[in-house]
Amino acid sequence: MFFHIVLERNMQLHPRHFGRNLRDNIVSKLMKDVEGTCSGRHGFVVAITGIENIGKGLIRDGTGFVTFPVKYQCVVFRPFKGEILEAVVTMVNKMGFFAEAGPVQIFVSNHLIPDDMEFQSGDMPNYTTSDGSVKIQKDSEVRLKIIGTRVDATEIFCIGTIKDDFLGVINDPAAA
């Protein structure tokens, strides 16, 4: 799920960045530091959308660095247990398949793939129904349900399932 939230961060700046462009410098450093990172609490920071305010700087003893408390608005992405997600399949093998939704890596074990879909090995390994009408292979887009999540400092892992109504392939690149 995406959320638009306000977060706060203390930014440390070297004195060389002070001057007329101070605000720009703080903002660009903030973007560099924060965008694309993960935190266990909020998930993946997709983009900073605005600065609420920049507080008064505090000089650190002995270093000359100054710490500014910055409040900013950002879009974060965090998967939840029970959430339905659309993802792109990255790898298919006999254990199941891996898929990605942005920074999230999802594993769907073959236990959680419908029983009528069978693994086919070969140059392009895939799971296919016996009548061949539905096929999951690399680059397929699937709709899946998250049943477990783990958010690390840099990565988000999920366990997913497609063994439920309205889940599975939503776009098959081979058929296009």
Add this chain to the structure above:
Amino acid sequence: MSLVTDSPVDSSSSDDFASFLDAALESNSSGSSPEGEAEEEEEEEAEEADDDKVEDNRVKRSKVEILEEVVEEACGSTLQGSLEQKLEESAKKDACTHPGSFGDMCILCGQRLEVESGVTFGYIHKGLRLHNDEIVRLRSTDMKNLLRHKKLYLVLDLDHTLLNSTQLVHLTSEEEYLKTQAAPFQDVSEGSLFMLEAMHMMTKLRPFVRSFLREAHNLFELYIYTMGDRPYALAMAKLLDPRREYFGDRIISRDDGTVKHQKGLDVVLGQESAVLILDDTENAWTKHKDNLILMERYHFFRSSCHQFGFNCRSFSELKSDESEAEGALATVLQVLKQVHSMFFDEPGNDPIDRDVRQVLKTLRKEVLNGCKIVFSRVFPTKFQADNHPLWKIADQLGASCSTELDPSVTHVVSTDAGTEKSRWAVKEKKFLVNPKWIEATNYMWQKKPEENFSVDQVKNQ
């Protein structure tokens, strides 16, 4: 309960988001276990580690309310329904055997698993582990699938089996010319000599290897298994399989094995009765010798010869190479085809009950079938003759070995033409060959012409 109704969650408000996240985090990490102190600590740690701070006045709520709120938010279904669903799920969790894990979560129920266990399949995906029961299950379903396609498994070693690599600094002056001939790593579609500047290496593919892989992949599901590290394994796979047709994600390096300095089939998702291995190092496969087809080592570079104690000039220095048509890979491909056809085409029981190890043994036994061998000055005196590797090899190849001369003897294997047994062989018009004849026959899986392995007279010892 009252709290939930009078504080509706609005996802655009960050205050509520914070409490919502708290709730989600707690219910996610706790699973079906009762709330404990450990979770509280974990959460505080996460908070400390995190540079960002959510705006204050966060409200801690009781477990029940949290649960309802999260489920309601996430699923959007009715309160009653979601609670029931939740209960059902937790019941399912209790029964789960946790067959494996991904990112420390059970691949079946999604629950966080505290204890790491099972076999790591890092070559498929970082953080994927499977339990023995699950491996057994996967192997047996895969076996049926593979047999339907008339395929077996083939595990291939890299160094000295499919190719030969050297550090650039180890190139001798006589080998410098190779640098102008080697193709860069960016263009791997053809050629057989490659410069891998980033790894400070040069690699020569064994003659016939491209044809070998093209044909073998129709009969086998191919794996790479190397004692090299993962980046090396991937680079070599790119050279051998530039279009990624043969190996897929089945590339195993020493970083992925479970026992140090040993290769094992435990990380190979194939039943041992259907796996063949090509490797030049027998000792790497102590538990799977019966699956192994031993390869004659391919040395192209000087440093490689030197490393194995050969002082002759290398192919690179002689500007020559192993034969394409009669080299080791062409030979072994014929053997593999034979094993494959014996496994699938022989009438009789269901292929699933057959064992490729038995087929290999039978095939090997035919090589010297009908030969009777006597050794002369091959084993040290006092050595238990039937313990000697050559004796054992001859035996595996189907020859009968003896210590006594009699008319039924066909071959005398000797290091010296002057011994009594050697002279007997000449007089009785039996084959007199040196021990290399057995080694060559063993590698080539066919009786080599005896006249190429004559025995010299050792003078005045």
